[in-house]
Amino acid sequence: MLKKRITIISFGLAMLAACASDTGVVPVGQEQFIIEKQQATGFPGLGNLRAEVYVEANEFCAMQGGSLETVRFEQTDPPYILGNYPRVSLTFSCN
Numbered sequence: 371m372l373k374k375r376i377t378i379i380s381f382g383l384a385m386l387a388a389c390a391s392d393t394g395v396v397p398v399g400q401e402q403f404i405i406e407k408q409q410a411t412g413f414p415g416l417g418n419l420r421a422e423v424y425v426e427a428n429e430f431c432a433m434q435g436g437s438l439e440t441v442r443f444e445q446t447d448p449p450y451i452l453g454n455y456p457r458v459s460l461t462f463s464c465n
Contacts, residue, residue, distance in 0.1 A: 408457040412450025436464035
């Protein structure tokens, strides 16, 4: 029974560690927006974070009737330890 509980808790913690935080689309000025995503740990690396922010930005611009124009893209560099977790930031506008 204890072994089963440990397995379930370990699986739950692993699932939480794989999750990324996401700001969603945030207005930051004159018709400019930003999306930031960060992994919960350094283990997954950047993974698909770059693709995820571009997909979200493209969907947002399509709903606004425009197309995505990248203003700035930034990402963290390894090593991903001591709080330097994989993170990307996309500043964009919709034209």
